[in-house]
Structures are given as C-alpha cells and as structure tokens.
Amino acid sequence: MPYAQVVVDFPQRWADQLFTYEVPEEVGPGRAVLVPFGQRQLRGYVASISLEPPADVVVKPVLEVLGDEQVWPFEMIELASWMCDLYACTLVDAFQAVVPPTVVRRLIKPPKARKRKKGVQGLGESVVRHDLNPAQCSALESMVGPGTVLLEGVTGSGKTEVYLAAVERVLARGQTAIVLVPEVSLTPQAIDRYQGRLGEQVAVLHSRLTDAERTAQWLALRRGQAQLALGTRSAIFAPLENLGLIVIDEEHDSSYKQDSAPRYHARQVAAWRAQRHRCTLVLGSATPCLESFVAARAGRYAHVTMRDRAAQQALPKVELIDLRRHRPRGRDDLSAPLLAAMQTTLEAGQQTVLLYNRRGFARYLQCPDCGKVVHCPHCSISLTVHRRPPELQCHYCGHRQPILDSCRDCGSVSLRECGSGTEKLFEEVQQKLPSARVLRMDRDTTGGATGHADILREFAHGGADVLLGTQMVSKGLDFPSVTLVGVVGADQGLHVPDFRASERVLQMLIQVAGRAGRGQWPGRVLMQARDAENPVFDYARRHDYVGFLEQEMEMRKALLYPPYARLARLIVSGEEEGEVENSARQAAAWVLEKYPRILLLGPSACPLEKIQGNYRWHFLLKGKQVKELAEILRNALRQCKRSSKVRWAADIDPQSIL
Template identity: 40%
Template sequence: EPVLSEEQARAKNLLYALTLDGKPHAALLHGVTGSGKTSVVLSLCRSLIDDGKTAIVLVPEIALTWQSVSAFAAVFGGRLAVIHSRLSGGERLDTFRRIRRGEVDIVLGTRSAVFAPLERLGAVIIDEEQEHTYKSEQTPRYSAKDVARFRCAYHKALLVFSSATPSVETYAKAMSGQYTINRLTKRYSSSELPNVRIVDMLTDALSQSSNFSEELKNRLQYNLDNGRQSILLINRRGYNTFAECKACGHVMTCPSCSISMTYHHANGRLMCHYCGYSEPFTDTCPECGSHDVRYSGTGTQKIEDELSVIFPNARILRMDADSTMGRYSHENKLKDFSDGKYDILLGTQMVAKGLDFENVTLVGVINADQQLNNDDFRSQERTFDLLTQVVGRAGRGKYEGTAVIQTCNPENDVIQIAARQDYDTFFIDELKTRKLLIYPPYCDICLVGFVGENEAKVRSASQKFTDMLKKELSGNYSDQKIIALGPMTARVSKISNKFRYRLILKCKNSKRFRALMSDLLKKVGSDRVFGDVSVYIDINPENII
C-alpha cells in the first residue's frame, strides 16, 4: 500500500469521511499531474474494504489499465477483477460470475465496468473524468458518469471524479458546492512540474518540410546520449492524412464516406478510418487523369520515419490504433518501454494520459494546433486537456523534466495557459465563453440524429421532425424553452453509404423535456416519412457536429 504525503492523506481522509454517514455524496479530486491521485484512490479503496464495502474504479482507455492493474493488484491481489472490451466473451462471463459470488472487492475497467454487479458498493471512482470515452456514442447510448451517479445514489455510496483537468461542467458543479472539492497542489515526493518550452514552427523548424524544431531535435539527442527516455505526441495516425491531385485539386475520398482517405506507408494503401475501406495508392488522378497525385499532412507513421532518419540509432516505439490491434499489445508495448527497451515512445493521445515512467524526462508535442481550430465548442477544452496531460508525463521521477510544445501560434492563450498548467485561469476564461454562447454548463445539449441511405429522405425526415417539435412547443409543451440549431448535415455527412443529418437542441434535461422527446419519437414511429430513416436521440453527446 502506498505511503501518502500529508496533502494526500488529508484528501483521502476527507473523501473517506463522506462514506461514513450512509448518504450518497459526490466529490472532485483535483490534483496537478504527478500529484499521486492514484495513491489516494488506492488508500481510499483499502479503507472501504476494511469497512466491508466494495468499489468500482473506471479508467478511460485500455492503454491506461496496464499500470493501474499493476498498482491495484499489488494491494488487492485476487480480490481485484478487470473488465474491458478486449476480454473474450468467456473471460467476461467468468469475471461477472466471480463478482456475483462475492469473490471480488475492487472492479477496475473501462466504461462498461460501471455495470459490475457488486454488492455493498461503497464508491465509484472515475479517473481522468473529462475523457470522451466515458460516453458511448453507439446504441445503447449512455454516459458511464450518469450510470455511476445513479448507482451511487441507489447504494448511498461516494462518487469521486478524479483529474488534473476536469471537464468544465464537473468543475462548475464543484465550484457551486454540488460536489466537495479536494485539491492536490504539489507533485508527489520531490519531483517538480516540467519546464515548458513553446517553439514557433514558422521560424524554428529544421527545414520547410520538417516536423521537428532545432530545440526538440537537440533535446531528443541529449536524452539519447544520457540514457533518458522521451515521449512524442502526434494526434493523427497513418502516414499522410490525405492525398491530393496537384493538377486539378481533387482529394482522394472514400467512395462510401464523405471523408478523405489516409495514406498508410506500411501497406502502400489509402484507408478510410471510418468504414475501413482501402485501395492501393496510385499517382493517377481519377478526375483528370494526370499523374500528379501527391500526399500531404502528417501522421504517426511519417513522424516515425522522420525520427529514424534524424536518429538512426534510436529505438522507437509507435503506439496508435494501427500498431495496437493485438490482444495484449497495449500491455506488452508499455511494459517494454517501462523496461527501457525503447528510447522514444511516439503515439496518438493514448500516450498522453495516465502513464507514469520514471525515466521519461522529455515530452514533445509535434503540432499543438491540430485540435485547437476544430469546429466543436469543446475544442479549446480538449486542446488544453491534451497539452496539460502530455506535459505532465515528463519529470515524474528523480530527474528534472522538460516539455517542448511546437506550434505555429505561440501567442495562443490556451497553449500559454496549458504550458503553465494553470487550470483555474483556463476555467474562468472558458466559462465566460460558454455563458456568452449558451453552452454547457449553462444548458444541456440534445442531439437528434437522422441516418439513411437516401439523402433526400433523410433531409425531409429531419425537417419534418423539426416542424413536429415546433408544433409541440407552441402547444402541449409551451413551457419548454429550447434553442434549436439546424437541421443540417453532420460534419462527415456520409459514413458507410449512409447520409447523416442532425438537429442540435440547447435545453434543460428535465423530466418534462424527456417526455417531449419521448412523445416525438412515438410519432416518428408511426409516420411514413421516417420509414427508411433511423432517428436517434443523444443527450449531452461528446461530439455535436
């Protein structure tokens, strides 16, 4: 069991006290990266078990279960069960039977673990609670956070949200007093937050076509020379992100989806990351016939190649959805990196969060601008979260850490605030924007989606639903105040030969509003206009476009 610092012990004791009065409670454990939130959670779980209670601990990704399993298994041994999507049906059934028989005290897993049939539930702890993976975007559409809230109310248990960068909605509830807030302001032991360098790629890139700055190259070389490890983040998989004809400007798109295909160097094919379609790359343009198709954009595979040229002797480990398809590939790759078999870990956002390697003293963000200019109201929050989290991977052991953030927009407020790891300033600024534009936490968002193979029918169905909504709002549900945006095509308007439209409603997710949506869905089921169109409703989705 971990030894807690004074600050950690205070946080743990405050959380534990909330489990003693037989009432449901919710709390936020907010600590800087490397402050030892996992140790607090471990100690809390130990106390709950001593009281004859059980607990569920949720982590956002399978990649993060490896280190968590190691830490929890060391304390709880055979009384621990692990649940995630890579388990076979038989393994999942065996695990649930063990839980049913009362052989398990702690369940650790991704979002589906929230349904684990534990009795005497004392707490549900949600680690990195801001992560989008806690929301299921497919049927059944559910939020693990909402399910956890319900279970804790039912079992009169404690719900703990844990993060260095909590979602704006969660932090707003903590600030308003709905949740108890517990802060960890210092890193555990003697380690300090890393020194952050922001590099302007417009002036400091090695060359016009290079993805590396002189500073990042020099610091990587220093780490290689001194036996230290480095982590590099590029949040795009593949080699090049699109292929374009330089003669006519045609971009190679998927025939089944309205999205450009990504070039994968390993098999020389263009691939669609939405439906899985692939075709061999050719330099002949299907539109104008010229032999001038070139690829552009940068993914993990291209960065891996560029690294190999700059540092031919470096041992490079790439982690993305393509390289971790195997059953135990996450665990095996991370263990190899932990054991020092690689010098540089390169990957998408799966390498940015929750990982704890003592020998990592350098973190590099290849392109901090990628997500910043996304057209979703959460794009600023996601950029801040990703940068803060990945910066926090450096200097977690006895060596001082450094982070290099490469950007073409070094003066950007979000990048500057993330470099300082100043969550409170970011929260205040973001809250002002959300209030001005009326976005959560100042409202809920209900997305009504329309999907079908005939675009005209899908468009007609979305308009008919909107008309039905207007009629209800001027009649039986005139008490409901709703701001409607749309209907309109989704950003990716076609996936797997199905067209997608959506209607976005800013609302209050009340019993009355849900009754309105239920009535509308019943009418949809009996209307021929919706015959070939699927209609679904998603409350507070992670992506609204």
C-alpha cells in the same frame, strides 16, 4: 397465476413498451422468458410482476422461463428504466447495457462443465506500498459518506495511491467498490497496482476480454468472490451490492460517454448508483471537465486539490515552439529546437515521449493538376495514406484500398502526398536520430490483445529511447526516465467546429506534459504549433488549467452552452440524402409545433455529412431541464414515420456534435 410486465427484445420504437404475459408463480422480476409476439417467438425480460390482470386485454402465457436464476437484479431494472427516461433510449437497449448479452446467454443456458475463473494478467511486477503524504491523507479523509468529491490533482500527485487506500478501507468494512479508468489507461501496469495490493478481490472488466473472460469476471462479482470492479466505461454496471465507493479516474475522458445506444455517460450512471447506495463518488483528474468544475465551485461537490507532485518533483517546464519561426525543412515535422532537445535527452540516457495525434503516413493524396483530393467512397472525408502496409484508409469507416497512382478525374500521374502522421514521424526520427531506438504506439500498432501492453513493457524496461504515438501516449503512463515530452501539431484540433475544442486540446496537452519529469530528473515539454498565439498555450505554459476554466465558464455562460444549458441532439441518417433531409426537417417541424417555446438549432447537415455510405442530418435542442429535452426527443421518435430508409438516434448531453 401472476402477470409479468415484459420488455420484449424487438428492436422497433413502437415495441418500446411493456407487454403483459401470464407467468408461473415462481417467476419474479429480472427473469428472462420466451414469449409469443405476433407470429414470432421472442426473448423477453420481466420488468415487474402484478397479481391483477390488465383490463380489456387477452393475456397470453409465456412459452418458457429461461434459465433458473434472476438475470437482472432489482437495482439494474430500476437503473434501466432511469436510463430510458434520461437518454431517450429503448428499454431493450437499456436492459442489454446493464447486463452484457454474453452474461445473459450464460445465465439462461449454463454450460454443462463449469469453467474455471480466468485471471486477467498484468505485468506481474512487484507492488510497493507508499506512505501517503499530507495532501494524499487529507484527500483520503474527504472520501467518506454519501456525496461527490472532485479530486483535482496535478499529474504525478499520486491520485492512484489515494484511490487504493480508499478502496482498501471500504473493502475492510465488508463493502464493495468500483474503479473506472479510461480504456487506454487500463494498462497492465495499472491492473498490477490494484491486483498487487488487493489480489483475488479484484475483477477486471474491459473491452479486450473474450466473452468467456468477461462472463467469468462478471460472475465473480455477482457471486461475491470479488469485491472490486476495476474497468472501463461499462464496468459502472458491475453487479455489486453494498457499494461503499465509486471512483472515476480521469473523469474528463471522452471514452466515458458511449457513442451508440444507449448513449449514456458513466459519470451520470455512477452518480445514480452512488446516490442509491448512499456511498462516495470520487471524480479524479488533473484536468476535470468544466461541468464537474462548475458543480464543485457551486458547492454541489466537495472539492479537494492536490497541487504538488507526490515526491515533490517540480512540474515540467513547458515551452512553445512557434513553427512560423522554426520551420522544419520540406515535409519534415520536427523543428530544430525539438530535435536538439531529443538529441540531448538521448545522450543523457533518458527517454522521450513524442505525441502526434494523427495516424498514418500522409493525411491525404492530392492531384496537383486539378486539385482534387482522394476521398473515401463512403464518407465525406479524405483517405489517409499508410505505408505499412501501403494502402489508403478511411479513419471513419475503415474502408481500405490500394494507393492510387493516377488521378481519377484528370488522369494526371503525379498525385502528391500531403501532411503527415505517426508513421512518417517514426521514419523521420529514425533517420535523424539513427542511434535512437524508437517505438510507435497508435491504433495500427496495438492490434490484438497484447499489442498495447508489449509496447509499454518494452519502453518501461528501457528497451527504447523514444515512444511516439497518438493521444494513447498522453494518458496515465508513469515512467521515471521520461524527461522530455514533445508535441507535434499542438494546435491540431483547436479549430474543429465544437464548443469543447479548446477544453479538449488543453486537457491533452496538460496530460501529455504530465508524463515528463516524474522520476529523479526534471522534465521539459516542447510544443510545436503554427497558431502560436492561441491563448490555450499560455495556460499550458503556466500549468494554469483552472485559469482556463474560469474564462471558459464566462464564455459558456454568455453563449448558454453546457453546463449553463443542456443539449439534446437528434441525428437522422440513411443512404438517400433527400429522404434523410426530409425526415430531419419533418421531425424539427413537429417539435417546433408541439413545443413552440423550445430552443431548436438546425436542422442542418452534420459537419461530417456522410459516414459509411450514410448521409447525416441533425438538430440540437437547448434547455434548462434535461428530462424535458429527452422527453421531447422520445416523443418525436415515437411519432416519426416508420421508414426502413432512415435511422434515428437521440443523444442527450452529446459530447460530439460532428
């Protein structure tokens, strides 16, 4: 009888190792089994097979072999093991990331009646094939053979047409491809462009699918019925063989990093798969992240630029409105120049996109007598006032409660709403431009499977004059009648304690500006800010993203921030503050004792000290070798005292340090 090295589905760090069991002859790597584990019977995943029994250990046989096919292809087993090394996650977390649990369930327990493959619907619009312009042609020519290509193309330069042509070429050779897009950009419009050109060859994978839909799409890829996986972050694990191309569109987007275990970045997983398949990896963006830009400058990536819009439209004119000079009245948000521009656009029969990256009606509720701000009972964050429906909401943990009518501390009955959000801006636009038809798009209006799509469809067909919303409106929308983009609170986010703050704000400003003037009329962008002297706005005005990156490179180099060093973060959380702090201090002390030369920052309370009733502490490791940092964290996690009172999380290359 052969022996299997099995990953046992038991979510404890001490169980994060391979256990050996006897298996029947026909069982190979990647199969699911049921194993005895202490007093329990648990599911296990076969990682490898050997013929020699381990020395000095009594080996038990597996209880049952589950299903009758391989669940994890060899590539996915290797990928899971690589993820454990890089991300300091457990084997179980990695195995469950590379093949979704709903697919595992389906493969080990096939349904009696076969379900038909369900299609994922786009808008059903006809698709026009455009001839590629010279810039697009040379971009396409660069996408051959192994290696990474950074495609830096301004908004509206026609990157999607290039991806489509590259995918068609790869599929025509009998190979397969993966195209990743950010969650909010995977609109029905985007799906249509691919399905219209490639039809049944496209499988779509994103988080709004039902379990049955996801399983059907996944199986279509695995069984060779579909050759292109189009999807969001986790589509990078699409079960495709013979990959010829991987594209990551809007590669700078923060949704490519998973914020729960395993905390992987789709760009890194894509690089691993591309190397294994010796295929091309394309990273596309108008605003690439600094890490990718530096890699391209250093010659590790090929660097292709598209400086002009596809149909030679000019980039929009970007102007800054200094709110210290143009103060809106009272609690209003719209300055006179922005309002006037909206009026003109409305009269011309054209459309406006208005970005305000803050949802709700008022930012917080404050007592004017004692100064107290109403906080979430579970988080160290103020509650946001909503009007539809009227309630207070925590944007971190989802806590909801009725709007208070008196101060809990001093009893004052005159609580005051401060600040604003998209709900309030919506009312202001309706009130000041009564003839305008306004749509609001934020997390509160896009609930359900079709909310997002319905709003976009209505706007696309001219059913509204103004589309206002959070950063959802900044990404990927391509509507030719949009000639004005307004940004309310353009300086918002510049002062959060994160070294990537300026990079993120500028990316968002450039992306939303790119929605203007994509059709026959020129575009105009008005950004309102109080911190009007911030250099970020000069770069935005001049469309000089590269100039920004060049000065940002110098700053990061001087301060030894990524990509000139790598970071690893350990987060400790739990309900008892003292316990959390002690655990973080002990872990940090252990690391410093074992690795006296490592650069350790902290430990300290996280900037967001409490989320969902859990206190949070963290520390950061800084170093040149990311694998070394991961190993230190993994060892620290192994030796930490097991306590049910605290939870630990390792985050390699963290994208947020809040």
